[in-house]
Amino acid sequence: MTYSTSEENYIKAIYHLQGDEGMVTTNELSAELKTRPASVTDMLKKLKTKKLLNYEKYQGFRLNSDGRKVALGIIRRHRLWEFFLSEKLKFSWDEVHEVAEQLEHVKSKKLIDKLDGYLGFPRFDPHGDPIPDQQGKIATHERVCITAIPLSQVMEVCHVGNQTPEMLDILKHNHITMGTRLEVKKKFNFDNSLEIRIGRHQPFILSEAVAKHIWVKKIDRS
Amino acid sequence: MTYSTSEENYIKAIYHLQGDEGMVTTNELSAELKTRPASVTDMLKKLKTKKLLNYEKYQGFRLNSDGRKVALGIIRRHRLWEFFLSEKLKFSWDEVHEVAEQLEHVKSKKLIDKLDGYLGFPRFDPHGDPIPDQQGKIATHERVCITAIPLSQVMEVCHVGNQTPEMLDILKHNHITMGTRLEVKKKFNFDNSLEIRIGRHQPFILSEAVAKHIWVKKIDRS
DNA sequence: ATAATTTTTTAGATTTGTCTAAATTATTTT
DNA sequence: AAAATAATTTAGACAAATCTAAAAAATTAT
Numbered sequence: 001m002t003y004s005t006s007e008e009n010y011i012k013a014i015y016h017l018q019g020d021e022g023m024v025t026t027n028e029l030s031a032e033l034k035t036r037p038a039s040v041t042d043m044l045k046k047l048k049t050k051k052l053l054n055y056e057k058y059q060g061f062r063l064n065s066d067g068r069k070v071a072l073g074i075i076r077r078h079r080l081w082e083f084f085l086s087e088k089l090k091f092s093w094d095e096v097h098e099v100a101e102q103l104e105h106v107k108s109k110k111l112i113d114k115l116d117g118y119l120g121f122p123r124f125d126p127h128g129d130p131i132p133d134q135q136g137k138i139a140t141h142e143r144v145c146i147t148a149i150p151l152s153q154v155m156e157v158c159h160v161g162n163q164t165p166e167m168l169d170i171l172k173h174n175h176i177t178m179g180t181r182l183e184v185k186k187k188f189n190f191d192n193s194l195e196i197r198i199g200r201h202q203p204f205i206l207s208e209a210v211a212k213h214i215w216v217k218k219i220d221r222s
Numbered sequence: 223m224t225y226s227t228s229e230e231n232y233i234k235a236i237y238h239l240q241g242d243e244g245m246v247t248t249n250e251l252s253a254e255l256k257t258r259p260a261s262v263t264d265m266l267k268k269l270k271t272k273k274l275l276n277y278e279k280y281q282g283f284r285l286n287s288d289g290r291k292v293a294l295g296i297i298r299r300h301r302l303w304e305f306f307l308s309e310k311l312k313f314s315w316d317e318v319h320e321v322a323e324q325l326e327h328v329k330s331k332k333l334i335d336k337l338d339g340y341l342g343f344p345r346f347d348p349h350g351d352p353i354p355d356q357q358g359k360i361a362t363h364e365r366v367c368i369t370a371i372p373l374s375q376v377m378e379v380c381h382v383g384n385q386t387p388e389m390l391d392i393l394k395h396n397h398i399t400m401g402t403r404l405e406v407k408k409k410f411n412f413d414n415s416l417e418i419r420i421g422r423h424q425p426f427i428l429s430e431a432v433a434k435h436i437w438v439k440k441i442d443r444s
Numbered sequence: 445a446t447a448a449t450t451t452t453t454t455a456g457a458t459t460t461g462t463c464t465a466a467a468t469t470a471t472t473t474t
Numbered sequence: 475a476a477a478a479t480a481a482t483t484t485a486g487a488c489a490a491a492t493c494t495a496a497a498a499a500a501t502t503a504t
Binding site: 085103108110118 | 317320325333
C-alpha cells in the first residue's frame with residue numbers, strides 16, 4: 001500500500017499530535033497542517049475508509065495500529081534523510097527539515113533501506129530524535145529535561161523540543177548543539193532560570209522558557 | 223519559478239524528443255508520456271502561457287531558450303541522483319532510473335548543488351550521459367556508435383541509447399557495461415551484425431538492432 | 445437548563461491533471 | 475482534387491485536494 005503525499009502528511013501530523021492516549025481534534029490538526037478544518041474532515045473520512053484510524057464524527061480521532069505503522073515508516077524516511085543531509089551534505093541543523101519534508105515522500109523501500117545501510121544504521125537524527133528501524137522499532141534514550149537534573153552533573157544534549165529559528169538562534173549563540181556536554185551550576189527559584197556551564201567556559205543563564213525544551217542523557221561510554 | 227512534477231515531466235520529455243531542430247508532435251509526446259493526446263494539448267497550452275515553448279495549434283512545438291534551460295535543470299537533478307544511487311548506494315545500473323524519476327522533482331537548489339559537490343562534480347551519469355553543470359553546460363564525449371568504428375580498434379563504452387530491461391538483459395549477458403573496453407573484429411554485411419571482442423575473451427555476435435544503441439569513445443588517458 | 449460560543453461537518457465550488465467522445469484540421473491515397 | 479485516413483483539438487466529465495459559507499453538534503457560560 002502506498003499513500004499520497006497529502007495522506008502521508010496527515011498521517012504523520014496525527015502521529016505527532018496523538019500522545020500515548022487521548023484524542024486529536026479537527027482544529028488541532030488543521031492548525032498543525034495549516035489547512036481549513038473542512039479539509040481535515042474530508043481527509044479523515046478518506047483515512048477511515050483506508051482503515052488507518054478510529055474516527056466517529058464530532059468525537060476526535062487517533063491512528064490505529066496500522067496507521068501508527070505507516071506513520072513510523074514516514075518518520076523513518078524523514079529522519080534518515082535529515083541524517084544524510086546533515087552528516088553527508090553538511091547542511092546545518094536548521095536547514096534539514098524543509099528538504100527532508102520533500103524527500104520523505106519518495107516511494108522506494110529499497111532506497112530507504114540502502115540509505116540506512118550507507119549511513120551506518122543511525123539510531124538518532126541530527127535533532128536527537130530516534131530513527132525507527134525497518135520493523136518500526138525505535139531506540140529510546142533515557143532522557144531528562146535540564147530543568148530536572150541535579151546540579152553539577154555533566155550530561156549530553158540529545159534532544160531539543162522546539163526547533164523554531166528563534167530557539168535555534170539562542171542555542172547557536174550559547175554554542176549548544178546536539179551532543180554538547182553541559183552541567184547546571186545553579187537554579188534560580190525566582191524565575192526558574194538556570195546557570196549553565198559548558199566545559200571550562202564562562203557560565204551563562206538560560207530562561208525557563210528555553211531550558212524546558214533542552215533534554216539531556218547520561219554520557220555514552222560505549 | 224518552480225514547476226509541478228507533471229509540468230517537469232512534460233518539459234523533460236519534450237527536450238528529449240526535440241533534436242537540434244524539427245518539431246515534436248502531440249502523438250509522439252503522448253506516446254512518450256503514456257497519456258492521451260488530449261492531455262498533451264492541455265499541457266501545451268499551459269506551458270505556452272508560461273513562455274517555455276513555441277506552439278501554434280496543429281503545427282507541432284519545441285522548447286524555446288527558457289524551456290531548454292528548465293529542462294537542463296531537471297536533467298541535471300535526474301542524473302546527479304542516478305550517480306548517487308549507483309555510486310554511493312550501490313544500486314545496479316538498471317534500477318537507478320525509476321528512483322531518480324522521483325528524486326529529480328525535489329525542489330531545492332541548495333540540495334542539488336551540495337549533492338553535486340559531495341559526489342565530486344561528476345560529468346557523466348552511470349549510463350554515460352553528461353550531467354549539466356549549474357550553468358546548464360554539458361560536457362560532450364566525442365562518441366561514435368560501434369556500427370561506425372574501424373575494425374580492431376579498442377574503444378570504451380560510454381553510452382547506451384536504449385535502456386529497456388530487454389536491452390539491459392543482452393548487455394548483462396555479454397558483460398558489457400559502462401566503461402567496458404571492446405573492439406569490433408568483423409562486420410557481416412548480410413545483416414549488419416558485428417563480431418565483438420572484450421579483452422582476450424571469446425568473441426561474440428551482436429545484431430544490428432542491438433549494436434546501433436551502443437556508443438563508444440576513445441580510451442581516456444587522463 | 446437555557447443561551448451563547450466554539451467546534452465540526454456538510455454542501456457546493458475551484459484547481460490541476462487527467463480522461464472520452466466528438467469535431468476539426470492536416471495528410472495521404474486514389 | 476476529392477475522398478479516406480490520421481492527427482490534433484475542443485467540449486465536457488472526473489478524481490484529488492483544497493476552499494468558503496452555512497448548518498449541525500458539542501461545549502461553555504450565565
